[in-house]
Every structure is written in C-alpha cells, then in structure tokens.
Amino acid sequence: MTDTTDKTPDTGQKNIAVKDAGQKAVADPQPLLDVKNLSVTFSKRKGESFTAVDGVDFDVRPGEVVGIVGESGSGKSVTSMAVMGLLPRRGVTIEGEARFDGTDLLTMPKQELTRLRGGDLAMVFQDPMSSLNPVVTIGKQMTEVLHAHRTISAKDARDEAIDLLRRCGIPDPARRFGEYPHQLSGGMRQRALIAIALACQPRLLICDEPTTALDVTIQAQVLELLTELVRDMGTAMIMITHDLGVVAGLCDHVNVMYAGRIVEYAPREALFASPRHRYTHGLIDSIPRLDQRRDQRLTPIPGTPADTVPWSRACAFAPRCRHVTDACVTDAIPLEEVGFEHRARCVNPASDAENSTQTSQVMASGQMAQEESE
Amino acid sequence: MSSTTHELPERPASLAAVMGEQNVDEKGISLWAGAWRRLQRDPAAIIGGIIVLLFISVALAAPLLAPHQPSSVEWAGEVTPSSLPPASADHPLGLDPFGSDLLTQLLYGARQSLIIGVVSTLIGLSGGLVLGGVAGAFGGWVDTLMMRIVDILLSIPALLLAVSVAAIVGRRPEALMIAIAAAQVPIFARLLRGSMLKQRNQDYVLASFSLGLRRRTIVMSHVLPNSISPVIVQATLTLATAIIEVAALSYLGLGAPDPTVAEWGRMLVKGQERLASAPHLTLLPGICIAVTALGFTLLGESLREALDPKSRRR
Helix, strand or coil: CCCCCCCCCCHHHHHCCCCCCCCCCCCCCCCCEEEEEEEEEEECHHHCEEEEEEEEEEEECCCCEEEEECCCCCCHHHHHHHHHCCCCCCCEEEEEEEEECCEECCCCCHHHHHHHECCCEEEECCCCCCCCCCCCCHHHHHHHHHHHHCCCCHHHHHHHHHHHHHHCCCCCHHHHHCCCHHHCCHHHHHHHHHHHHCCCCCCEEEEECCCCCCCHHHHHHHHHHHHHHHHHHCCEEEEEECCHHHHHHHCCEEEEEECCEEEEEEEHHHHHHCCCCHHHHHHHHCCCCCCCCCCCCCCCCCCCCCCCCCCCCCCCCHHHCCCCCHHHHCCCCCCEEEECCEEECCCCCCCHHHHCCCCHHHHHHHHHHHHHHC | CCCCCCCCCCCCHHHHHHHCCCCCCCCCCCHHHHHHHHHHCCHHHHHHHHHHHHHHHHHHHHHHHCCCCCCCCCCHHHCCCCCCCCCCCCCCCCECCCCCEHHHHHHHHHHHHHHHHHHHHHHHHHHHHHHHHHHHHHCHHHHHHHHHHHHHHHHCCHHHHHHHHHHHHCCCHHHHHHHHHHHHHHHHHHHHHHHHHHHHCCHHHHHHHHCCCCHHHHHHHHHHHHHHHHHHHHHHHHHHHHHHHHHHHHHCCCCCCCCCCCCHHHHHHHHHCCCCCCCHHHHHHHHHHHHHHHHHHHHHHHHHHHHCHHHCCC
C-alpha cells in the first residue's frame, strides 16, 4: 500500500543541498527530524478503519522552517500529533518511523519521550483560548515547564519566565506573570503559549495553525514573532497551516498534503513559481489577487475531498481535478522528482506555461512579508 | 525586532498627572476569588450563608447558649400524660414530654446534626474523591473497576445499610455516619470522574503533555483543580440532605441509644404523640431541620452559579 519509489533521496544530493540566497545555509546533512513512511489509522467500530495519514515522508533540517499545507482533514494535524506522540493509544495504529536526532520517536520509551517533549521538542497549538489552563496563572504554567526539564530555583524560573514573556512581546510581563489566561487577550495568550513552548529552547518547534484563531493584524505580529524567535534560537520549525500566505512569508520548504498523503514537496519559491501538482496549482490559482479585476470571479477547486478514492489505486484528487486523465485512475501515483528538491505526485502535472501567469502576485506579497520581518 | 516596538513612549509629566498613578493588581483574579466576589453580591448566597453561620455557631456554642443541661429530666414530675406546663421564664419554650427543657434540646440538636452531617459528608466526599479521582486519572480498566464498585455501593439502600450497620456495631452515631456516607460516595465519585474525563479532553491537557509534563503533575495541578468545583458545590448541597437523613434515621431510632441525647429527629418522635395537644413539640425541630437544609441548599446553589464560567459576567 505504500510506494517505494519516493523514498528518501540519496544522501549525495542532500549533502550538496544549498538553500536559496538569504536563507540559512544548511551544512548539516543529518536531518533533525526524519519522518519515513508514517501512517496513522483510526479504527472505528465494527472493524472499519480510516487512514488519516498514509505513508508520509518528510524531513526537517536543523534551523529550517518546513511548511505542511493542506485543507481540513488532509492529515496535517494528525501527522504532527503522531510525531509528538500525542495521539490516544486506543483505536489508533501508527506505522513508519519518525527519527528525531537519530532516535525513533514512535518506539521511544515513554519516559524518554516525556523528557524530550517540552525540552528539545515543543508544540504550539491552534487555539490559544483552550490551550491554557484557565485556573492556573500564566507564570505557574511557564515555570512548571522549566521545573519539569531543568533543575532551577523558583526565583530563577520566575526571572527567566518574565524575561521570556518580554521577548515574546508581552508588555508588562511581571504583571502578566501573575495573571490568569482569561485576563489576557487572544493574541496575548498565543504569545504566552509561544513563550511556554520556547521555554526550554527546543531544537524543533511544531506550530499547528498557530494563527488560525487570531485576527489578521495579530496573525501578522505572531508570525513575525515566531520567525524572529526561531531565527534567534536556531530552532527548526514545522509550520502547519492552510494559509498559503503564511507559507509564502515563512517557510523554506513546503509539503502540500491532500487526503493523507504528501502530493508535492518543493522549496518555497518553486512551489509558488511552478507548482506541479494540480492540487497545488488549483490552490494557488484560487487566491484572490490584487491585479485581478474586481468583477472577475475567483477560480475555486470544485467539490470537497472524498475519502472513497484510495491512493493505492488512483489519485485521490482525481474527482476534483480539471485535468484528469485515464492514467490518473488506473494505478497508484508515485511521488516523483520534477525539479531540484521538488517532488510531485501527479501524472499530468501543470506546465511552466500554465504557471507563468498566476504566481507573481502571491510571491510578491510573500516576499514583502519576509522582508518586513527582517 | 525592528518594525514594531512594544515599549510605550515616555510620558510627559503633565500626562502622568492626568492619568494618575496606574492602579495595577499584581495578582490576577483566581476562580475562587472571583466566585467569592460574586457570592457577596448574591442575596440568596447571603441568606444561605447567614443561616449556615447561625447553625454552626449555635452548634458550637450550645453549652453557652442553652439554659439547662440537655440530659436533665428533673422536671419530669411537672409533665402529665395529658398536659405540659406552660412556658415560663425558666423554660422559654416549655418542657418536652420527658421533662427536658425544649430550648436546650433544640440547641444541642444542632450540634448532633452538624457533627453527624459534616462527618458523614466528609467520609462520603473523601471516598468519592478517591474512587472518582482514580477512575478519572487513569481511565481504561481502572475506570471500569472503580465504576463497578460505585455501582455496588449504589445498589445498597441507605436505610437497609444503616439498620445493618446498627445491628453490627450497635446503636451508635457511627452507624448513621457510615450509612449516610456510603450513600454519598457514588454521587461524588461519578461527579468527579465525569468532570475529570471532560477536562482530560481539553486542549490544555494535550498542550501540557506536549510540554513534557508528567501525568501525575498534569492530573494534580491541571485536571483536578479544574474538575473540583462541581464537587465542592455538591458537597454543600449534600450536607443539606445529610442533615435531613440524620433526622430521618434518628426518627427511626438508629441514633445514639441514650434517650437524653438531644437530636432533632428524635425530638420529632418524642413530640409525635402530643401532635394534637402540643404541636410546637414537633413543629420547632421540624422547622430547624428545614431551615438548616434550606440554608445549605441556598449556599450550594449560589456557589454553583458563582463558580460557573457562564455566569462570570455578573
């Protein structure tokens, strides 16, 4: 059920991997997180099961920002939860491996994983309203993490926590330290959550749609903060989002997920300049553009994801694809190299000619966000 | 960080004068502090609180307030089968059929109700906290096991248990306590378990796990504090029921065997035969039971409202 053709690219290529100008140069060939063939299956009653993540491969190099993009239900959150070991044990089957710094997170003893989580590996959740304990002060929730991972005196922990709150852009941090989550605004809570996640200077930060619950102005601030902190600390980051704007402004490499599989992997510029998979192409095509006439309608992707089309026999996107061919529904589609560090799972990929008209605008806005934050 | 600064500009002295000293609470408002504020504004809570306070102080200060000894039956000679002596300065509420001072009996009755009610509720609460807490913290087969124990407890009628316990340990107040507590354990256990299970699925618990906190830490410092408030509320309400049950079981003759121990339920029995000629003998202890129970209920209900996040606006 899993294809073997799209396994890890040979190490030779990785060694020579040089990132785009202006990005962090990655000399370390060893990925920080290496996810191979990860599958997550939820079993329902009566023996039925649903595969939410189906043979996903990706890696994150130290200091790199990797995006995972996809619509609701595409399996992006489940992927991150599986990597963090946060899925319930009952009714869930996890296969494959997720090597963090060489050791597999999925088979690691529980105590070791507990030590890693919050230390080297941290996560920022989507909803700042519900991700903080309402009856415990912000300060307590921060120092708790510091105490769990380090031997530190109460006073030092307090000082460090207040300093971290300040770095996360929370005004009057000494006062906020003693306050309860309900006394903070949404943006402030998300900043506090980020501060908590970064408390022990993790090497990998997983952000599961960190800006979805926030309004646009705060979104921009929070993203800017994340970029800056991650760059300062040299932390690698996985940014899970359904917002291509976030990807454009933030990520070095992007994985596009559809119905539990990665359909396209590309460096950020390549993804927007020449998307190959028809799904990615459709996503970028459906973004409203400033140079568009106002009475011109947007180009949506028709339909909704159907889980009746199995990846093992066809392309799951085929029912919604405007360019579907017979080859799309006769066999499993492998993830194939279509360019430098660029892979797509499509038998009838979009050509450069089709791409030339659409991407400049998105790219431009993404670049602007990037430059602004620098 | 270049594009935004989070520092406020320096304030000119004149502006500071207009704004005055900014009053900033160093501490935030905790759930309980907030609840306390709301309670103080709720008339029902105030009435309930006054009744409960009155009841507790009467129970504690009974020896100081009562004009006579509760066990004293020295005026038995003044009581005839058909009549009771009228109230006098020495006996403001008159005598009971056994020749004891009625006011003294009522005051000491509060003491009995409070002791048995509170002790049995405490036993029931701790039993329920342990069963429910363990079930909620571990889940899985532990949960199932604990809930089956609760089911067994639930299947025993409190009355029957009280009679059985009394048959074994003799007619002692402990029998009442055990019986009432056994009936309460399932209430607390189920409440806490349900509340903990609900909290366990909250995002912040997942977030705590993602931060590498141990299960023990998460349960003790995150799940429990969020789950405990309905249990506290229930304890206040259950205290009201316990006081009624104490009276009911004493009425059935299951309390202390000594007839001179003042107890409201027992007083009902004593006054029962003279219901027509001297209704105050049953009415007064009855009112005491009802008012005390009402006090605890009012307090419990307002506490529930005060702790309910949805009513925070008030």
